[in-house]
Amino acid sequence: MLPPQCTQVASISIRTLRKRVAEDPDFLFSYIDEVYSVIEKYEHRLRAYITLRPKSEVVEEAERLLKSKEIGPLGGALVAIKDNISTKGIRTTCGSKMLESYVPPYDATVVSKIKESGGIIIGKTNMDEFAMGSTTENSAFYPTLNPWDYGRVPGGSSGGSAVAVAACEATVALGSDTGGSIRLPAAYTGTVGIKPTYGLVSRYGLIAYGSSLDQIGPIARYVEDAAVVLDVISGHDPRDSTSLRVRTGYFRDYVVDYPLKNYRVAVIEEMVSEGVDRGVMKVFSKLLEKLEGRGLTVEFKRMPLLQYSLPTYYIIAMAEASSNLARYDGLKYGVRLEVEGKLWTDVYRKARMLGFGDEVKRRILIGTYVLSEGLYEGYYLKAAKVRRLLYEEFTKLFKVYDLAISLTSPILPPRVGEVISDPIKLYSLDINTVPINLAGLPALSVPGGFVEGLPVGIQVFGPPLSEGYILNLARVIEVIRDE
Amino acid sequence: MSRVSWEKVIKRLSTLALIEIDQARSDSLSRDLERIIEMFNKINELGIPEEVEPLYTTFFGEVNLRDDLESESMGIRELDPVGERLEDRYLKSPRTL
Numbered sequence: 001m002l003p004p005q006c007t008q009v010a011s012i013s014i015r016t017l018r019k020r021v022a023e024d025p026d027f028l029f030s031y032i033d034e035v036y037s038v039i040e041k042y043e044h045r046l047r048a049y050i051t052l053r054p055k056s057e058v059v060e061e062a063e064r065l066l067k068s069k070e071i072g073p074l075g076g077a078l079v080a081i082k083d084n085i086s087t088k089g090i091r092t093t094c095g096s097k098m099l100e101s102y103v104p105p106y107d108a109t110v111v112s113k114i115k116e117s118g119g120i121i122i123g124k125t126n127m128d129e130f131a132m133g134s135t136t137e138n139s140a141f142y143p144t145l146n147p148w149d150y151g152r153v154p155g156g157s158s159g160g161s162a163v164a165v166a167a168c169e170a171t172v173a174l175g176s177d178t179g180g181s182i183r184l185p186a187a188y189t190g191t192v193g194i195k196p197t198y199g200l201v202s203r204y205g206l207i208a209y210g211s212s213l214d215q216i217g218p219i220a221r222y223v224e225d226a227a228v229v230l231d232v233i234s235g236h237d238p239r240d241s242t243s244l245r246v247r248t249g250y251f252r253d254y255v256v257d258y259p260l261k262n263y264r265v266a267v268i269e270e271m272v273s274e275g276v277d278r279g280v281m282k283v284f285s286k287l288l289e290k291l292e293g294r295g296l297t298v299e300f301k302r303m304p305l306l307q308y309s310l311p312t313y314y315i316i317a318m319a320e321a322s323s324n325l326a327r328y329d330g331l332k333y334g335v336r337l338e339v340e341g342k343l344w345t346d347v348y349r350k351a352r353m354l355g356f357g358d359e360v361k362r363r364i365l366i367g368t369y370v371l372s373e374g375l376y377e378g379y380y381l382k383a384a385k386v387r388r389l390l391y392e393e394f395t396k397l398f399k400v401y402d403l404a405i406s407l408t409s410p411i412l413p414p415r416v417g418e419v420i421s422d423p424i425k426l427y428s429l430d431i432n433t434v435p436i437n438l439a440g441l442p443a444l445s446v447p448g449g450f451v452e453g454l455p456v457g458i459q460v461f462g463p464p465l466s467e468g469y470i471l472n473l474a475r476v477i478e479v480i481r482d483e
Numbered sequence: 484m485s486r487v488s489w490e491k492v493i494k495r496l497s498t499l500a501l502i503e504i505d506q507a508r509s510d511s512l513s514r515d516l517e518r519i520i521e522m523f524n525k526i527n528e529l530g531i532p533e534e535v536e537p538l539y540t541t542f543f544g545e546v547n548l549r550d551d552l553e554s555e556s557m558g559i560r561e562l563d564p565v566g567e568r569l570e571d572r573y574l575k576s577p578r579t580l
Binding site: 088089091093100101103105106198199212238239241242243244245305307308310311312314315322326329336345348349350352353356358361362364365366368369370372378379381382383384385386387388389391423424427438439440464 | 492493496497499500501502503504505508512515516518519520522523524525526527529531535536537538539540541542544545546547548549556557562573574575576
């Protein structure tokens with residue numbers, strides 16, 4: 001099921017696009033026309049993009065692609081890129097006034113790989129400033145709205161990427177996920193979003209928020225498209241010191257309509273009990289029954305330590321953010337002020353006051369607090385120890401189970417303005433997604449059904465480098481959810 | 484901690500983090516920080532054995548450090564060959580939709 005903005009042509013998959021282009025190369029131009037007409041009609045409401053490339057530039061690239069020998073695995077797919085991923089010659093704002101006019105002189109590794117594989121960059125998408133938020137209301141420019149209901153948020157921080165894909169304003173997109181920033185918007189917009197194993201996808205060119213947690217991943221309308229993009233962007237990169245040396249490029253092979261094995265699947269009770277919307281729970285329970293009907297073993301398991309994951313995550317993420325964002329001083333980057341006769345500290349303080357939004361300032365200050373002398377041991381060090389315990393709990397879990405499944409979010413997308421003014425409410429949206437980042441695991445959100453016309457996201461996760469099995473189970477969910 | 488003490492903490496943090504905070508913002512930040520730190524204090528309910536090693540990263544592969552090679556970066560002329568987007572030495576950003 002697709003939202004009302006989509007048309008038949010604009011909603012095609014990468015596989016269909018490649019097939020149609022192989023039959024008739026001019027189809028690529030009709031496809032570009034169709035996507036741009038959706039953009040013209042709906043973008044003024046949705047506001048998924050911060051920078052949209054002119055259609056003429058995109059058409060020129062399509063012409064160049066069709067003249068080349070190979071159209072690549074992406075075959076002319078229009079790829080939207082989250083605005084914290086560097087794109088050579090296209091400004092990259094990170095959703096912040098601080099980088100409003102920053103034009104990177106290089107491409108992130110994932111962007112180079114997209115281009116080499118026949119993808120055409122269509123634009124840069126809106127996001128919560130520096131990826132700090134869960135609703136895309138924290139953008140310094142404007143909020144992005146949910147295509148299923150303009151009165152609701154699309155989730156965040158990769159809300160612009162998820163909306164561009166859901167509303168057929170792009171074929172696929174890239175997002176980044178520090179604590180759920182790909183999976184939450186995927187869940188709220190009815191798209192598929194993957195947060196890969198830490199180190200599977202290069203972070204070179206990603207503007208850092210929480211370096212030990214950040215990962216880039218795909219957002220797509222279909223599980224198969226997400227697998228194709230993951231195949232393209234994953235793999236070792238010498239320019240990222242935390243890049244894994246593992247074989248990739250096989251994820252697409254796991255996208256089949258039946259389970260590749262009789263998976264033993266864990267449902268962690270803490271992720272589906274407290275504060276779950278009744279309608280959302282109904283969708284989840286129905287899905288579990290269907291999975292059991294397909295021969296899967298589903299067992300409930302307790303993990304009480306999860307109640308500490310939210311404070312643990314926010315302590316670590318804010319500490320890392322306060323360090324990573326120290327570089328924005330108004331000299332090397334960001335807001336430029338008159339410096340003659342001023343103390344450097346005054347220039348820095350003023351530039352950071354003017355350039356950063358409220359949520360970013362809040363997180364930098366708290367990060368500074370938890371790292372300060374006398375408090376470091378009680379907060380940051382302790383959180384790092386809880387992280388170790390969580391990691392070990394998941395390691396034990398996946399010695400017994402192949403995969404685990406939960407709701408991506410226990411609630412339906414909140415209404416615009418509903419959670420933004422209350423930081424605790426805002427942070428609680430990430431309750432089911434942050435434990436995955438703390439443990440560096442792979443996870444995916446796939447639509448599992450609808451409640452009151454709004455999509456419900458199902459989170460599938462597993463041990464490190466289990467993306468293949470996760471994609472297989474997600475495809476099975478995609479097949480059985482409407483049965 | 485009382486509200487007055489939080490205001491002092493914010494003043495100190497604003498010096499350390501090099502972010503100017505005005506009085507009006509300081510009041511609302513005090514309220515927010517108090518609640519967020521209270522949420523963080525939940526981890527103190529958990530008894531953690533002394534021997535537990537902190538986990539700072541989940542990357543367990545071999546760390547690869549690349550050679551530090553010099554290369555030319557993209558100049559203003561390359562980004563804006565005819566100078567149509569140049570304003571006071573800086574590039575004017577493209578229009579948003």
